[in-house]
Amino acid sequence: MSESKVLLANADVAGIESLAVYERHGGYRALKKGITQMTAAEVAQAVLDSGLRGRGGAGFPTGRKWSFLPNDGRPRILVCNADEGEPGTFKDHYLIHRLPHLLVEGMILSAYAIGAPRAFIYLRGEFLQGYELLEQAMAEATAAGYLGEHILGTDYALDLQLYRGAGAYICGEETALLDSLEGRRGIPRMKPPFPATAGLYGLPTVVNNVETLCAVVPIVEHGGAWFKSMGTEKSPGTKIYSMSGSLQRPGNYEFEMGVKLSDLIEAAGGLLPGRSFKAVVPGGASAAYLTGEHIDIAMDYDTLAQSGTMLGSGGVIVLDDSVCIVSFTRRAMEFFRHESCGKCTPCREGTLWMDQVLSRLELGQGTEADLNLLLDLSDNIAGRTFCAFGDAAVAMVASSVRLFRQEYVDHFTHQGCPLLRERVG
Amino acid sequence: MTEALRQHCESIKAAYPEAQSALIPILHALQDTYGYVTPQAVEEAAELMAMTPAEVEGVVSFYTLFHRQAKGRFHIQVCDNLSCRLRGADQLVAHLAERWRLEPGAASPDGLFSLERVECLAACGYAPVAQVNLRYYYHLTPEKADQVLGGLADGEEARGERI
Numbered sequence: 001m002s003e004s005k006v007l008l009a010n011a012d013v014a015g016i017e018s019l020a021v022y023e024r025h026g027g028y029r030a031l032k033k034g035i036t037q038m039t040a041a042e043v044a045q046a047v048l049d050s051g052l053r054g055r056g057g058a059g060f061p062t063g064r065k066w067s068f069l070p071n072d073g074r075p076r077i078l079v080c081n082a083d084e085g086e087p088g089t090f091k092d093h094y095l096i097h098r099l100p101h102l103l104v105e106g107m108i109l110s111a112y113a114i115g116a117p118r119a120f121i122y123l124r125g126e127f128l129q130g131y132e133l134l135e136q137a138m139a140e141a142t143a144a145g146y147l148g149e150h151i152l153g154t155d156y157a158l159d160l161q162l163y164r165g166a167g168a169y170i171c172g173e174e175t176a177l178l179d180s181l182e183g184r185r186g187i188p189r190m191k192p193p194f195p196a197t198a199g200l201y202g203l204p205t206v207v208n209n210v211e212t213l214c215a216v217v218p219i220v221e222h223g224g225a226w227f228k229s230m231g232t233e234k235s236p237g238t239k240i241y242s243m244s245g246s247l248q249r250p251g252n253y254e255f256e257m258g259v260k261l262s263d264l265i266e267a268a269g270g271l272l273p274g275r276s277f278k279a280v281v282p283g284g285a286s287a288a289y290l291t292g293e294h295i296d297i298a299m300d301y302d303t304l305a306q307s308g309t310m311l312g313s314g315g316v317i318v319l320d321d322s323v324c325i326v327s328f329t330r331r332a333m334e335f336f337r338h339e340s341c342g343k344c345t346p347c348r349e350g351t352l353w354m355d356q357v358l359s360r361l362e363l364g365q366g367t368e369a370d371l372n373l374l375l376d377l378s379d380n381i382a383g384r385t386f387c388a389f390g391d392a393a394v395a396m397v398a399s400s401v402r403l404f405r406q407e408y409v410d411h412f413t414h415q416g417c418p419l420l421r422e423r424v425g
Numbered sequence: 426m427t428e429a430l431r432q433h434c435e436s437i438k439a440a441y442p443e444a445q446s447a448l449i450p451i452l453h454a455l456q457d458t459y460g461y462v463t464p465q466a467v468e469e470a471a472e473l474m475a476m477t478p479a480e481v482e483g484v485v486s487f488y489t490l491f492h493r494q495a496k497g498r499f500h501i502q503v504c505d506n507l508s509c510r511l512r513g514a515d516q517l518v519a520h521l522a523e524r525w526r527l528e529p530g531a532a533s534p535d536g537l538f539s540l541e542r543v544e545c546l547a548a549c550g551y552a553p554v555a556q557v558n559l560r561y562y563y564h565l566t567p568e569k570a571d572q573v574l575g576g577l578a579d580g581e582e583a584r585g586e587r588i
Contacts, residue, residue, distance in 0.1 A: 086545070087508065087544075087545040089545075089547060090547045090548050093547040093548055094588060125453075126490070126547075126556060128559040128560070129559075129585055161441075164450070167488045169545075180449070181446060183446050183474075185484055201442065244508035244550045245507075245512075250549070252550060285507060319511070323511065328507065335544055
């Protein structure tokens, strides 16, 4: 299976970040079609028909999310979630740095579709270069009449603003993002009410991921049915897979949904020379491991969910035979311990505890009882927290004990990592 | 606080439909001016935002990019999360300690560099990755790190790379 470049069709064109080059390659054609030939309802219908599912990780149908906005006359707000930080995921980074105009065009079209006069792009604080590129793109788009007042000579106007966060993974959770955008600590909010009814400043709000908003552009240009004809029935369209780890050509690859994992690995050049496949984390650090048994698995939302893991944001981390699962899993838990916002006790205390248990296991000072303790802690965090972070934090650990129990046992029987001993000689 | 900085902060406040949204951008602006979020910056942000210093502290302490002590002129953030680790982040940090005498959490005695190990920078396909003053540098082998830091020590600006 070969790549199907839709969003990334022009990603390698030199100078594509400038308006002139972007327009020469068909840029803002969808905007012209959407705003001058289609009603807002028709644009929203195209997105609903496309079956596009949110690319940030949850996979919720975008058109349905939009349809939850109440018709009560209050001004609506569109927010782009560009707080990418899921370990293994770097597609939004790529889209923003290579194709800033694609995101701007997607924002304008989506805001038009939902009837939002105001929109924000919330970038993680580390995306300073991306901020500058988007600032430039927005200035060019405004000067060309694509953004601001009287867009393309119509009565439609959009006030689009950039916002830089300041370093906090949890702000990728949409309600934590809204709190951060309101100038507070990024702590997830109680749901309901959902952002659609009470979001930013209490107003009806839609929060969509960068890739989701970019996908709206080709959907408007070619139609919802065209998008739906790609991928699988329940996971339509193309998806950008972020391939990293023990690969010869790591990078972003766009395929139709449902591409086989083995095809993705092949596209990324295969494993590093002399190495063999050990495991994969298919959807960022929040996803459970898969092993060689699943090397041909279809990489879509439903197939991965049925296999006990998830597509998440599409961050595929490939591990070769030299990687210590205990050490790798411990490092993932260190991340979750660091990023827990602290609101819920099971997550705040549980991630700290699990990091400590995994650390002693890594050092060869653990026991058999520690493995049961890890599973017990996982059970007491998953499903017992306010937001999805708790489930995410334990997925890798729980699956590592299930799939690689012997590797843990080897650590405490050898008083250390057998792989490390092998390498040291 | 200089009048120019005050006006800049006021213009940030005016840019948002609700002034509260201006706190984080204002803290960025104060940090850019003073080098880090000084106790004085907290007082100033509180006054500008009509908040208590404790409320401002609550926000500052939540976010990793707000620093509470002086950084080097070039602040290096090395990612040592999963994918970067698989591609040599630990060797990079070890090299920065050995060759450049840089330890995480501290600035060099001459104040030129400071080092921090950070969580995922969302550039895993170009690992190992670091930022210097929030500008990305990709595929950072020890040799490449020497080139980058050497250039900065010789007076270059941290411009970062494009992917």
